[in-house]
Structure formats: structure tokens, C-alpha cells
Amino acid sequence: MKNRIKYSVLIFVISIYVQSLAVEKSNSHAPNFIIIFADDMGYGDIGVFGHPTIKTPSLDRLAFEGQKWTNFYVAASVCTPSRAGLLTGRLPIRSGMCSEKRRVLFPDSNGGLPEKEITMATALKEAGYATACIGKWHLGHHPQYLPTSHGFDYYFGIPYSNDMDRVGGGNYWEACSNPEIDYFNVPLMRNNEIVERPVNQITITKRYTEEAVKFIHQNKEKPFFIYLAHSMPHVPLFRSEEFENKSLRGIYGDVIEELDWSVGELIKTLKVTGLEKNTIVVFTSDNGPWLEFKTDGGSAGLLSGGKGGTYEGGMREPTIFWCPEIIKPGVIAELGTTMDLLPTFLKLANVSLPSDRVYDGFNIYPVLSGKGESPRDVVFYYRGTEVYAVRKGEFKAHFITQAEYGSDVKRFHDPPLLFNLNIDPSEKFNVANNHPEVIDAINQTLEQHLKTIIPVENQLEK
Ligand code: MG
Numbered sequence: 001m002k003n004r005i006k007y008s009v010l011i012f013v014i015s016i017y018v019q020s021l022a023v024e025k026s027n028s029h030a031p032n033f034i035i036i037f038a039d040d041m042g043y044g045d046i047g048v049f050g051h052p053t054i055k056t057p058s059l060d061r062l063a064f065e066g067q068k069w070t071n072f073y074v075a076a077s078v079c080t081p082s083r084a085g086l087l088t089g090r091l092p093i094r095s096g097m098c099s100e101k102r103r104v105l106f107p108d109s110n111g112g113l114p115e116k117e118i119t120m121a122t123a124l125k126e127a128g129y130a131t132a133c134i135g136k137w138h139l140g141h142h143p144q145y146l147p148t149s150h151g152f153d154y155y156f157g158i159p160y161s162n163d164m165d166r167v168g169g170g171n172y173w174e175a176c177s178n179p180e181i182d183y184f185n186v187p188l189m190r191n192n193e194i195v196e197r198p199v200n201q202i203t204i205t206k207r208y209t210e211e212a213v214k215f216i217h218q219n220k221e222k223p224f225f226i227y228l229a230h231s232m233p234h235v236p237l238f239r240s241e242e243f244e245n246k247s248l249r250g251i252y253g254d255v256i257e258e259l260d261w262s263v264g265e266l267i268k269t270l271k272v273t274g275l276e277k278n279t280i281v282v283f284t285s286d287n288g289p290w291l292e293f294k295t296d297g298g299s300a301g302l303l304s305g306g307k308g309g310t311y312e313g314g315m316r317e318p319t320i321f322w323c324p325e326i327i328k329p330g331v332i333a334e335l336g337t338t339m340d341l342l343p344t345f346l347k348l349a350n351v352s353l354p355s356d357r358v359y360d361g362f363n364i365y366p367v368l369s370g371k372g373e374s375p376r377d378v379v380f381y382y383r384g385t386e387v388y389a390v391r392k393g394e395f396k397a398h399f400i401t402q403a404e405y406g407s408d409v410k411r412f413h414d415p416p417l418l419f420n421l422n423i424d425p426s427e428k429f430n431v432a433n434n435h436p437e438v439i440d441a442i443n444q445t446l447e448q449h450l451k452t453i454i455p456v457e458n459q460l461e462k
Contacts (some may be wrong), residue, residue, distance in 0.1 A: 029223040030349040032279040033124070033327060034212075034266065035341065037086070037227070038259060039079065039136055039161075039234040042289030042313065044301020045256055049318040051299070053248040054256050058264035059283060059320060066281075066322030067330055067368065071421075073288055073337040073379050075360075077307055077404070079138050079161060079313035080104035080460065081382070082286040082338070083125040083229070087119040087139070087150070089342030089361035093385055093453055097139070099460035100384045103308070105138060107164050111459030112140015113150060118354055120342045121225060122151030127351045133157065134211045135229035140459070148191055152227070156190050156211045161200055162231045162238075179236030190416060201238035204231055205255075209262040213269045220273045223349070228266075229286075230259060235293050244422055252296060267322075277325040280348070280368075284319040284338065304427045308404030310381040310388040311427055312396075321368055328370030333422075335376040335391070340364045358452050378445055387450070390442050394422040395435065397442045415439055 043049060046056040048063040075085020080103070081092035092098040095117050105111065115117070121131040132154040133147035140146070141159035148155055162184060169175030169183035181198055188199035212228050232238070233255040240258060247253025263283065270276040289298030291306035291313075298306075305311025319336070321327050337360035343353055347363045360380075366372025381389035381396075388400040397416035402408050418432040418439060432439060 005010055026077050029278075030127070031323065032071050032224045032226075032275060033088070034226045034228065034279060036263060036279045036281065036283045037135070037229040038283075038285040039085075039230055040287060040290050040307055041233055041256065041259075041318070042298035042300040043316055043318050044299040045233075045252075045289065046260070046318050048320075050301050051249070054253045055247065056256065056260040058260045058267065062263065062267070062281065062283065062322040063320045065324060065329060066320055066327050067332050069319040069321065069331055069332045069334075069336055072284060072317055072319035072334050073315050073335070074284070074317055075337065075339055076382055077287045077309055078103045079136075079234075079286055082380050084113055084117075085140055085360070086286075086338040086341060087113070087121070087227070088346070089120070089339050089359050090117075090357070091339070091380065091382065092365070093382060094358060094360075094456065096456040096459040098382065098384050099458050100386075105140060105160060105385065105460060107141070108159060109460065109462065110142065111462035112142060112145025114457075114459065115144065115149070117150075117339050118357075119150045120345060121147070121227065123342070123346055123351050123354075124223075124225045124349055125151045127349050128223060129349070130215075130222055130224040131227075132212070132215045132224070133227045133229070134160065134208050134215070135227075135346065136231045136234075136364060137229070137243035143192055146189075154191065154215065157188070157208065157229070158186050158199055158204070159189055160186070161234060162186055162199075162204075163235055165198075176235040176293065179238065181238075184236060189216060201231070201236070203240055204238065205258045205262055206240045208267050208414035212266055216266070216269050216273060216275065217330050220275060225345075230262070233298060234260060235290065235296055245263050250295060252298060254257045256298075277323070280321065280323040280326060280345075282319070282321050282341065285317045287316040290318070302426050302427055305403060310398070310401070312406065312421070312425065315379075315381060317346045327368045330370065332374075334365060334367055334381060336364050336367070336374060337361065337376065337379060340376065344368070378449075380446075380449060387446060389416075391421065392438070392442050392445055393445065394420050395438045395442065396421050396427070397432075397439060399446075416442070 063345040074082045076082045082096040084092040084097035090128040133152040135157040165185040187194040221382040239254045243258040300313030303313035305313040371386040379391040389398040419427045
């Protein structure tokens with residue numbers, strides 16, 4: 001009898017231990033992260049952000065199940081500095097990744113994201129994450145600057161913009177408007193090797209998606225970080241055969257609808273692998289729509305301006321956060337930026353933020369979890385190395401304005417143009433005369449900020 005009791009107690013203890021192991025396994029690691037970064041998609045280009053004819057059921061669903069952020073910004077209004085800001089959590093001025101002379105890196109550039117910058121991938125990799133960069137890099141194409149030198153275990157993609165290395169098709173505008181694959185001799189890389197040139201851009205969205213799906217399957221047992229930076233909808237526009245002439249919005253709509261399909265494939269993969277409860281998916285774009293390309297460019301919806309400028313359309317992006325177990329569904333009008341992703345993700349991964357440098361990002365997990373407010377109250381709108389505008393709370397002051405592209409000169413404003421973005425998101429009605437105290441407060445904020453900027457070597461002019 002005694003032995004039987006002893007035996008039962010032993011079995012009970014073992015079963016508790018086994019159960020606890022199982023629980024430990026299912027919660028055994030910090031969340032996975034997937035950042036889906038579109039290129040030149042506007043604030044108004046997806047269904048849930050108001051587009052009347054582009055169909056984006058997967059993104060719409062993510063927004064309903066997750067958080068739709070309506071005041072979410074990027075670090076700059078063009079590709080290279082915007083990407084530097086996202087991956088480092090720091091304004092591009094701090095890494096030398098913006099310039100007055102060249103707005104982005106080009107195939108003849110010799111610079112790139114400096115080695116001493118700590119990317120989100122580097123920090124997460126040190127914490128045991130498997131890391132992949134799939135898609136457009138545009139932070140330097142020489143070996144020392146490639147994703148594999150910045151914390152990514154794996155790279156598959158085009159190292160800069162898909163409209164570069166132009167070798168045919170007439171002038172630049174003609175080639176982009178009526179594109180053929182071989183007009184753009186851009187390389188496709190796997191890790192540090194070129195595997196295709198020119199890249200067949202028709203299948204690029206599909207192939208990026210397949211790579212991401214494969215990476216999820218390969219790494220389902222350990223934490224992972226995927227930075228999926230699509231080359232589309234940056235001109236020249238290409239889409240797979242299945243999406244040709246499908247959208248009422250024309251070729252630009254076809255391209256967005258294929259990106260939406262891609263999002264759906266990733267979510268499907270997370271569900272099949274049982275990872276949907278522990279994977280945070282973020283969708284946003286690197287900058288606003290390229291308006292010069294007319295119907296081949298996107299739309300910023302009710303926002304003014306587009307890519308290249310410091311009006312809202314250039315830097316406010318359609319942003320969605322999704323993870324049913326972690327993120328409380330809702331529409332969020334608080335302020336956030338792509339630079340906030342690094343501190344937020346590191347916190348969730350239990351990695352401390354390096355203390356030897358200035359960060360411009362904040363941990364926005366309190367908002368994601370529905371337990372608190374955004375710590376962010378200010379957004380700086382840099383163009384090149386200069387601050388053109390500052391948002392503080394609901395007000396935005398433009399100190400300098402200038403057309404996005406072309407030969408327009410800088411227009412200085414003293415007092416600055418002042419808009420209340422909650423009431424007037426289209427920036428139509430200047431209220432500077434009614435709010436001198438707001439302008440004083442913004443001036444002080446800008447003054448304090450500029451004191452934190454230390455000159456560094458410019459990477460875009462090398
Ligand atoms: Mg872009």
C-alpha cells in the first residue's frame with residue numbers, strides 16, 4: 001500500500017514536471033518579429049486607409065484584428081535615410097546617412113551604414129534570434145555595408161532601388177513609365193553573391209514572399225526576425241502574371257494587390273506553423289507616394305505632398321501592428337515612428353538598449369498592449385541634414401518648405417506655418433497667428449534637439 005502511494009506521488013510529480021516543460025516550451029522564447037516595409041506606398045493606398053478601388057483584404061483584416069496607426073511616421077521622406085532610421089532607431093543625421101547633395105545611395109556610391117551602428121538585427125541576433133533581410137536594402141552595396149555585415153544571417157534581394165543601373169528604354173521617365181526588365185540592370189543577391197542580373201522584376205514580389213515563408217518554416221523552433229522590404233511599388237512597376245490587369249486602379253493597384261496577397265501568405269504560414277500567437281507583424285512604407293509619376297505613383301489620401309517632402313504625405317505612413325495575443329485591437333491616433341520599433345522590440349526580446357549613443361525611438365509597447373500611452377510627443381521632419389518642420393502634440397510648425405523635387409528654392413517661414421494636424425490633417429489652414437505660445441514651445445524643443453546632434457562623416461557623399 002505504502003509503495004503504491006509512493007508510486008502515485010512519483011507519477012504525479014513527474015507528470016507536473018512534464019507539463020511544466022511543455023508550458024515552458026510553448027512560451028520558451030520572446031516574440032518573433034516581421035517588419036513588412038513597402039517602398040513608396042502612400043497613406044491612402046490600401047483599403048482600410050481609404051482607397052476606394054485597391055482591394056487589400058489581408059491588410060484590412062490585419063488592421064481589424066490588430067492596431068491601425070493613423071499618426072505613424074518614418075525618419076525621412078526618401079529611401080536610404082528612412083531605412084537607416086528604422087534599422088538603427090536613430091535619426092539618419094546621427095549615422096551620416098542623409099545629405100544635401102545626394103538624397104539616397106546610388107550604384108556609384110562608396111558609403112553605407114557605418115559598422116559602428118547597431119541595427120535591430122545585430123541586437124536581436126546577439127539575443128539568439130535568427131535574422132533575415134529579404135528585399136531592398138539601400139544602405140550600402142559594398143560588402144562591409146550589406147545586411148550580412150549588419151546582423152542578418154541571411155540576405156536575399158536587390159541591394160538598392162529597382163530603377164537604378166538603367167541601360168535602356170530612352171530617358172529615365174520613359175524607361176520607368178513603359179518598363180522592360182532589361183532596361184534596369186539591377187542585381188539580385190543571395191547573401192553576398194549576385195545570383196541574377198538584371199533581376200526579373202516580374203516575379204520579385206512572389207520570390208521575396210517565398211523566401212520569407214521558407215525562413216519562417218526553417219526557424220519555427222527559435223525566435224526570428226524578418227525584415228521584408230519589398231521593392232514595390234517603387235517604379236518601374238512590375239507584378240506577377242496572376243495579378244496583371246486585375247485591379248480597377250490599373251497597374252499600381254495590381255502591384256499593391258500582389259503585396260496584399262504576400263501579406264496573406266505570411267499570415268497563413270504563421271497559422272500553419274502555430275506561430276501566430278507569438279509573432280508581431282508590422283506593415284508600413286518607407287516614404288510617401290512618388291507624385292511625379294502620376295498614376296504610376298501612389299496616393300497620400302487626404303494628406304498633402306508626397307515622397308521627398310516634409311508635408312504629411314511624404315512621411316506619415318499607413319501602419320498596422322498585428323499579433324492577436326499581444327496587441328490590443330484598435331485605431332491608434334497617438335504618435336509613433338519607425339524609429340520606435342527598435343526600442344520596442346528589444347524590450348520585448350529582453351535586450352537592453354545600448355547606453356553609449358542617442359536614440360530617437362521610444363518603447364511603444366504600452367500602446368500596443370493597450371496598457372498605456374505613447375511616450376512620443378514630438379516628430380522631426382528632416383530633409384537631408386536640415387529640420388524643415390517639427391510636430392509637437394497636435395501642432396506642426398513648418399520652418400522651411402520646398403517642392404519635393406525639381407528646382408524649387410527653399411522658402412523660410414518666420415513665424416513658421418502652423419497647422420493643427422488633428423483638426424486639419426491636410427495642412428490647409430495656417431493658425432500661426434492664434435498660437436504664439438505653441439510656436440515658442442516648438443522653438444524650444446527644436447533648440448534642445450539640435451544640441452544633441454554631433455557631426456559625423458557623411459556616407460552619401462563618399
Ligand atoms: Mg522609398
